[in-house]
Amino acid sequence: MSERRACRLVGIHRASQRYASSPRLDDGELKRRIRELAFERRRFGYRRIYRLLRREGFEVNHKRVYRLYREAGLIVRKRRRRKSLFIEREPLVLPACANQTWSMDFVMDALSSGRRIKCLTIVDDYTKECLDIPVAMGMSGDEVIKALEAVAAFRGYPEAVRTDQGPEFTGKALDQWAYMHGVKLKLIQAGKPTQNAYIESFNGKFRDECLNEHWFRDLHHAREIISAWRLDYNENRPHSALGYLTPSEFAATFRTQGNEHNQADVTKDRLD
Incomplete structure (x- = not known):
């Protein structure tokens, strides 16, 4: 029986039948590298770190990077914007004398x-x-x-x-x-x-x-x-x-x- 007919009878996709699992990257090694990148680039979030990991050859998706990033407590705190005082606009007038x-x-x-x-x-x-x-x-x-x-x-x-x-x-x-x-x-x-x-x-x-x-x-x-x-x-x-x-x-x-x-x-x- 052909593979195509057998998959149709069983009800699975041919791609699933051909799937071969690959060795999973150790979380410890990946987490260590995420921490190193986060400390080198303190204002980088998990998305930029994910891109850096992909450039280095890590076969990992963004969801896994986000999970390990959160577990390591590396979330970047947003800097609070300093509140400015409310000032009524005042026209710039040339003073009439020195020291005014x-x-x-x-x-x-x-x-x-x-x-x-x-x-x-x-x-x-x-x-x-x-x-x-x-x-x-x-x-x-x-x-x-x-x-x-x-x-x-x-x-x-x-x-x-x-x-x-x-x-x-x-x-x-x-x-x-x-x-x-x-x-x-x-x-x-x-x-x-x-x-x-x-x-x-x-x-x-x-x-x-x-x-x-x-x-x-x-x-x-x-x-x-x-x-x-x-x-x-x-x-x-x-x-x-x-x-x-x-x-x-x-x-x-x-x-x-x-x-x-x-x-x-x-x-x-x-x-x-």
Whole structure:
């Protein structure tokens, strides 16, 4: 009797009759390799690990990989998205005088060794002066306050400070500092850098003319170069928004005009 007729009489498929079992891969060996791949690539889920196993020649299906992956406790935890504060949109208005509004932001760069550095840029929105650029490997809210206090020691406190919703700016430290000194904190909406356009414009110049033009050997070297560039920006670089005066020249003109107005008011009061 032919195989075809025999299978039809018995009621089985010919492929089932011809099936030959293959030796099953040991779960212990497979689980060990899954754990090795999961620790090498910590953000890979079981689907990517399954693909890597298939590339290595493991004859295994995704359901078995998933079972062993779960048994080993290797499920990738989803990173919780940080909730941003609800901020009502506020139009960006040019301040009427110095120290009315400061803007702050972080700019990231790297040393020649590859280590990351953070630069905190602080700018007066009216005079366009760069008030300070502290540089560090990392910077907390307390260190942001130290930088602001150093500027306020010779310049006075601003009426308001505009920032994004970074953790260094939304923590208790900066909020308490602002409350103690009567400074209003203006937070921009999440993902809306154009609402802090003055500091974003400055950051573009800072990166193009300083960070991209120098190779920093270490943190001390980076601080020296950035400090020298900041002084040159304030004192020698003409600013188109200021009628091509430097920020220092514009600030000096503003102070002179302010003193003249004050003197005129005093004279008028005496005459009255």
